[in-house]
Amino acid sequence: MSKCSIAVDIGASSGRFIAGCLQDNNLKLEEIHRFDNNLIIKEGHYCWDVHALYNEIKTGIRLCWDRGLHPESIGIDTWAVDFVLLDEKNRLLTDAIAYRDARTDGMMEEVFNFISKERLYLETGIQFQKFNTIYQLYSLKKSNPEVLDQATSFLMLPDYFNYLLTGKKVNEYTNATSTQLVNAFTKKWDEDLLDLLGINKEMFLEIKPPGSILGDMETELSKELGIDMKVILPATHDTGSAVVAVPEVDDTVYISSGTWSLIGVENPFPICITKALDYNFTNEGGFGYQYRFLKNVMGLWMIQEVKRNYNDQYSFSELVELADKASEFRAKINVDNDRFLKPENMIEEIQKVCQETYQEVPGTPGEVAKCVFDSLGVSYQKALDQIEEIYEKEFKKINIIGGGSQNEMLNQLIADKTGKEVIAGPVEATAIGNLVSQLITLGEIKDIKEARNIIGQSFELKRYTAARREEENVT
Numbered sequence: 001m002s003k004c005s006i007a008v009d010i011g012a013s014s015g016r017f018i019a020g021c022l023q024d025n026n027l028k029l030e031e032i033h034r035f036d037n038n039l040i041i042k043e044g045h046y047c048w049d050v051h052a053l054y055n056e057i058k059t060g061i062r063l064c065w066d067r068g069l070h071p072e073s074i075g076i077d078t079w080a081v082d083f084v085l086l087d088e089k090n091r092l093l094t095d096a097i098a099y100r101d102a103r104t105d106g107m108m109e110e111v112f113n114f115i116s117k118e119r120l121y122l123e124t125g126i127q128f129q130k131f132n133t134i135y136q137l138y139s140l141k142k143s144n145p146e147v148l149d150q151a152t153s154f155l156m157l158p159d160y161f162n163y164l165l166t167g168k169k170v171n172e173y174t175n176a177t178s179t180q181l182v183n184a185f186t187k188k189w190d191e192d193l194l195d196l197l198g199i200n201k202e203m204f205l206e207i208k209p210p211g212s213i214l215g216d217m218e219t220e221l222s223k224e225l226g227i228d229m230k231v232i233l234p235a236t237h238d239t240g241s242a243v244v245a246v247p248e249v250d251d252t253v254y255i256s257s258g259t260w261s262l263i264g265v266e267n268p269f270p271i272c273i274t275k276a277l278d279y280n281f282t283n284e285g286g287f288g289y290q291y292r293f294l295k296n297v298m299g300l301w302m303i304q305e306v307k308r309n310y311n312d313q314y315s316f317s318e319l320v321e322l323a324d325k326a327s328e329f330r331a332k333i334n335v336d337n338d339r340f341l342k343p344e345n346m347i348e349e350i351q352k353v354c355q356e357t358y359q360e361v362p363g364t365p366g367e368v369a370k371c372v373f374d375s376l377g378v379s380y381q382k383a384l385d386q387i388e389e390i391y392e393k394e395f396k397k398i399n400i401i402g403g404g405s406q407n408e409m410l411n412q413l414i415a416d417k418t419g420k421e422v423i424a425g426p427v428e429a430t431a432i433g434n435l436v437s438q439l440i441t442l443g444e445i446k447d448i449k450e451a452r453n454i455i456g457q458s459f460e461l462k463r464y465t466a467a468r469r470e471e472e473n474v475t
């Protein structure tokens with residue numbers, strides 16, 4: 001009987017608990033639990049409800065027991081950059097403040113007083129997003145320096161959940177790189193940089209690569225939940241796990257399409273050249289010490305907020321249908337403007353930008369949704385052009401993975417706009433990448449090459465070619 005594993009994939013909009021095992025060289029999935037993940041406000045800051053999320057993890061483990069499953073291991077992944085700090089008694093010193101919180105406004109510019117943007121990029125290879133951990137910690141140093149002094153453990157969110165399950169504290173490599181505090185070449189915490197910023201470097205823990213076995217679940221917890229499992233580190237940055245699940249990476253640009261759209265390529269070395277800096281590409285750590293040369297595009301966060309602004313009156317597929325019917329609507333916006341990171345009302349923000357740029361203002365839900373999808377397409381095309389400029393080559397395929405790969409209209413739009421073959425799926429790429437990383441560690445799968453072959457034959461992949469080639473300028 002082949003060994004089974006559990007992937008806990010907690011994205012910025014929802015979490016899922018998926019069991020997976022090999023049957024006749026196919027990866028069979030069983031969804032055990034799914035839950036929403038919403039920002040909460042604590043003491044004036046946007047936060048993640050880590051207690052509620054940990055309870056969802058325990059609920060999922062109990063449900064495995066109820067279903068008579070006996071998984072060998074469990075692996076947890078979440079979005080990047082966010083963290084908690086523990087004191088010497090392992091008590092929480094901070095809330096899990098979210099990357100969309102305003103506490104990092106202006107912090108990046110202040111950090112440049114200590115280290116130039118160019119040097120920071122040369123050393124870390126990480127994109128400049130105002131919410132990177134480095135700027136969150138700098139903000140904390142300014143507002144509550146005593147908290148940083150008391151901290152003995154810096155744990156990113158998957159690290160924290162792993163600690164709650166096992167009592168062991170490490171930092172996993174792929175997620176650690178998203179902090180912009182790991183040296184892209186040594187793959188270690190950049191202690192010179194931490195000293196430069198006056199951030200307590202003692203609290204950073206050993207960096208462990210994906211595939212590492214962290215340990216067994218704490219005995220008491222196993223008794224409480226009825227199951228004992230190994231905790232294995234997948235690429236705990238969700239996009240790192242998603243990229244593992246790209247069935248064919250050669251000659252392929254991937255778009256990990258969820259709350260964010262992460263558009264990039266897998267690369268064996270970091271690309272820290274000026275053009276990559278100017279275009280704000282990142283070199284996040286990947287499975288097997290590959291690099292994820294990619295760019296963040298605002299993503300389907302925008303349609304999530306539009307859906308919320310309409311009081312969830314429309315499902316995602318209904319918004320896509322309405323957008324498809326609003327075919328005459330043409331206004332487009334720059335989705336990567338920081339004003340879309342956390343506006344009061346996304347619909348009104350989109351309408352304001354259309355007014356400011358003297359374009360037709362979207363009024364109906366279909367027009368609003370079409371504006372979002374068309375504008376995402378423009379941003380994807382721009383990023384693709386930049387990737388091909390830096391690589392000095394044309395990529396043949398685009399593989400869209402994640403929940404957004406279910407958006408058939410957007411898939412076709414990307415094929416039409418780029419003229420490339422678009423492959424859509426797997427939908428649950430992050431959980432699948434998480435699972436195969438565990439199965440490789442358990443010896444069920446030989447390596448990532450074999451894993452990708454198995455994924456390619458286990459899941460339906462839809463293909464789109466250009467119905468019509470579109471040439472448009474970015475507004």
Ligand SMILES: Nc1ncnc2c1ncn2[C@@H]1O[C@H](COP(=O)(O)OP(=O)(O)O)[C@@H](O)[C@H]1O
Nearest residue numbers: 011012013014258259300316402403404406407
């Ligand atoms: N049936 C559907 N049709 C079109 N788009 C969908 C559908 N279901 C989900 N989506 C898109 O997938 C997105 C969520 O992707 P997912 O990978 O689950 O996000 P995350 O991991 O960030 O929580 C939603 O914001 C939505 O735009």
Ligand SMILES: C[C@H](O)[C@H](O)[C@@H](O)C(=O)COP(=O)(O)O
Nearest residue numbers: 011012079080238239258259260
């Ligand atoms: C804040 C980061 O850019 C973000 O975590 C991104 O890297 C990411 O992984 C988002 O994943 P989702 O599944 O939440 O879209």
Ligand SMILES: [Mg+2]
Nearest residue numbers: 011238258430
């Ligand atoms: Mg996700």
